[in-house]
Amino acid sequence: MRRPRRSRSILYALYLNAALLALVAVVLLARRGDSSLLQAAYGQNQPPIAGGAGVFVMPGQLSSNTWGCFLLDVDAQTLCVYQYSGGDRELRLVAARGFRYDRRLMNYNTEKPSPQEVKALLEKEQNALRGESTPPTTNP
Numbered sequence: 001m002r003r004p005r006r007s008r009s010i011l012y013a014l015y016l017n018a019a020l021l022a023l024v025a026v027v028l029l030a031r032r033g034d035s036s037l038l039q040a041a042y043g044q045n046q047p048p049i050a051g052g053a054g055v056f057v058m059p060g061q062l063s064s065n066t067w068g069c070f071l072l073d074v075d076a077q078t079l080c081v082y083q084y085s086g087g088d089r090e091l092r093l094v095a096a097r098g099f100r101y102d103r104r105l106m107n108y109n110t111e112k113p114s115p116q117e118v119k120a121l122l123e124k125e126q127n128a129l130r131g132e133s134t135p136p137t138t139n140p
Helices: 008-030 115-130
Strands: 055-063 066-073 078-085 090-098
Touching: 066 090
Parallel strands: none
Antiparallel strands: 055 066, 066 078, 078 090
């Protein structure tokens, strides 16, 4: 019994496809400019979006119809707020504050519940989950 002979055009098409894929691989490897096979992501070489070198600027809304920007200087540990006045087309300094010592405060200008009350509530909840009985507490 004789097998039907397949067309050689399919074979040529497969060889052509393999050659084109090899050509694409050579072009991609050649255009990198370095010899390593693993390249860093392209996004790593971009500058920061909001700033860099310790200074960051972000736009923000100061009130319902007032816009401005916030300037954060990490090295000097200061925060500045600028307001844009559309009529005058000016940018004005509204507030500035150093936060070097603010970061050391634990509880300043906080309302109820205080951090100690939250801690007590969390401990009570954890004890209830573990099945331990806790004496009832009264709220002042």
